[in-house]
Amino acid sequence: MNGRLYGVGVGPGDPELMTLKAVRLIQENHVVAFPGTVPQETIAYRIAIQAVPELAQKELVPIPMPMTHDRQEMEANHQRGARLLESYLEQGKNVLFLTLGDPSIYSTFTYVQRIVEQHGYSTAMVSGIPSFCAAAASINTPLVQWNEQLHVIPGVHSLKEELPVSGNYVLMKSGKKMKQVKDILAARKRTVIMVENASMEHEHIYRGLEEIPDDAGYYSLMIAKESPIDSDTQK
Amino acid sequence: MNGRLYGVGVGPGDPELMTLKAVRLIQENHVVAFPGTVPQETIAYRIAIQAVPELAQKELVPIPMPMTHDRQEMEANHQRGARLLESYLEQGKNVLFLTLGDPSIYSTFTYVQRIVEQHGYSTAMVSGIPSFCAAAASINTPLVQWNEQLHVIPGVHSLKEELPVSGNYVLMKSGKKMKQVKDILAARKRTVIMVENASMEHEHIYRGLEEIPDDAGYYSLMIAKESPIDSDTQK
Numbered sequence: 001m002n003g004r005l006y007g008v009g010v011g012p013g014d015p016e017l018m019t020l021k022a023v024r025l026i027q028e029n030h031v032v033a034f035p036g037t038v039p040q041e042t043i044a045y046r047i048a049i050q051a052v053p054e055l056a057q058k059e060l061v062p063i064p065m066p067m068t069h070d071r072q073e074m075e076a077n078h079q080r081g082a083r084l085l086e087s088y089l090e091q092g093k094n095v096l097f098l099t100l101g102d103p104s105i106y107s108t109f110t111y112v113q114r115i116v117e118q119h120g121y122s123t124a125m126v127s128g129i130p131s132f133c134a135a136a137a138s139i140n141t142p143l144v145q146w147n148e149q150l151h152v153i154p155g156v157h158s159l160k161e162e163l164p165v166s167g168n169y170v171l172m173k174s175g176k177k178m179k180q181v182k183d184i185l186a187a188r189k190r191t192v193i194m195v196e197n198a199s200m201e202h203e204h205i206y207r208g209l210e211e212i213p214d215d216a217g218y219y220s221l222m223i224a225k226e227s228p229i230d231s232d233t234q235k
Numbered sequence: 236m237n238g239r240l241y242g243v244g245v246g247p248g249d250p251e252l253m254t255l256k257a258v259r260l261i262q263e264n265h266v267v268a269f270p271g272t273v274p275q276e277t278i279a280y281r282i283a284i285q286a287v288p289e290l291a292q293k294e295l296v297p298i299p300m301p302m303t304h305d306r307q308e309m310e311a312n313h314q315r316g317a318r319l320l321e322s323y324l325e326q327g328k329n330v331l332f333l334t335l336g337d338p339s340i341y342s343t344f345t346y347v348q349r350i351v352e353q354h355g356y357s358t359a360m361v362s363g364i365p366s367f368c369a370a371a372a373s374i375n376t377p378l379v380q381w382n383e384q385l386h387v388i389p390g391v392h393s394l395k396e397e398l399p400v401s402g403n404y405v406l407m408k409s410g411k412k413m414k415q416v417k418d419i420l421a422a423r424k425r426t427v428i429m430v431e432n433a434s435m436e437h438e439h440i441y442r443g444l445e446e447i448p449d450d451a452g453y454y455s456l457m458i459a460k461e462s463p464i465d466s467d468t469q470k
Contacts, residue, residue, distance in 0.1 A: 104371035136339035
């Protein structure tokens with residue numbers, strides 16, 4: 001019988017935010033894949049190894065996912081990654097593909113998962129804490145209350161023309177377009193807080209648009225609320 | 236020194252989806268509060284007791300939060316709950332307020348937290364897996380990929396006039412207005428799946444608007460995507 005491919009969320013950074021299920025699956029299985037060329041250098045590995053030291057003894061499989069805007073090249077990478085994962089599944093071994101945050105939210109796992117499914121193999125997702133929940137906890141503020149809407153918006157592409165009128169925003173992956181994003185949010189008069197590396201070692205919180213630098217790291221995340229952010233005074 | 240109030244997410248239902256941090260905090264502290272009149276009957280208790288049997292020996296504090304649309308009555312309940320929590324904090328004891336899902340997303344915790352903070356006590360949030368991540372895992376489908384937007388929308392109030400044009404929706408707490416929500420989604424031509432009690436014992440998945448009943452439970456959650464939901468064929 002073929003093995004099963006699991007997309008396992010390791011959460012946002014703090015190893016204690018891993019779930020009991022993620023820990024158990026790593027302990028019980030032998031093949032663990034990582035999005036990157038050197039497993040030990042991926043963020044997912046660095047998080048998981050702190051909670052599950054046995055990980056170091058596993059068969060660690062690199063799935064290279066170089067950043068590219070060439071769709072064909074990207075598809076070729078995903079196909080190659082899927083084939084490598086399938087070679088283990090065919091041996092009857094389960095494969096855990098560790099992914100930062102939650103596997104259902106902007107995870108590279110889902111691109112290879114789709115191919116592996118199309119090839120007839122069984123897959124599953126194991127939820128992890130999304131980075132925006134960790135960022136909210138870092139600033140000790142709710143993302144949404146009552147009937148507020150929550151809009152999670154990646155990058156600046158979609159931001160310009162159709163930003164929803166009401167509700168709170170989580171802006172992810174704004175990185176290089178930060179200046180542009182800041183201008184839009186200033187016009188919207190939102191209360192904005194940016195969290196860099198939420199729950200990780202070098203976490204940093206920027207309060208207000210004037211504090212937020214125009215060049216932000218890839219793991220920066222902005223929370224922009226309709227109402228003032230006021231419950232973080234004790235932090 | 237006063238104790239600290241922690242809002243601790245216990246995740247969506249499966250006790251294995253609790254974090255290592257939630258488990259450790261319950262083991263290390265003695266006062267645990269629950270939103271409800273009988274702690275042992277709350278969903279948060281039923282989840283946590285399965286992962287941390289020691290919970291049964293703790294001091295279990297009920298924080299009654301009866302459903303009401305009367306804002307003044309609700310505020311009075313929150314004030315009363317906050318005062319009770321503070322009576323423990325004043326004794327130098329930490330209090331863990333267990334909450335379903337994640338404490339930053341529509342959690343009753345944040346209402347009492349705000350009051351407790353205003354009274355000068357220290358509080359913190361401990362992230363949990365949100366129900367919509369568990370629902371995505373249940374149907375084995377990504378919530379968002381690439382540059383898709385994710386809109387989390389509670390109830391039907393805000394749905395009618397300003398539903399965002401693009402992106403995927405998570406519709407929560409639609410319960411009594413289900414018929415109305417279904418009509419709106421039909422007009423939008425979305426692929427819709429409803430998950431009842433995601434990751435819990437009586438989980439049920441409804442595929443397509445025609446399968447979704449007009450009367451749905453409170454813990455039902457709909458995922459409505461722009462693109463076809465097709466990666467769940469192996470489930």
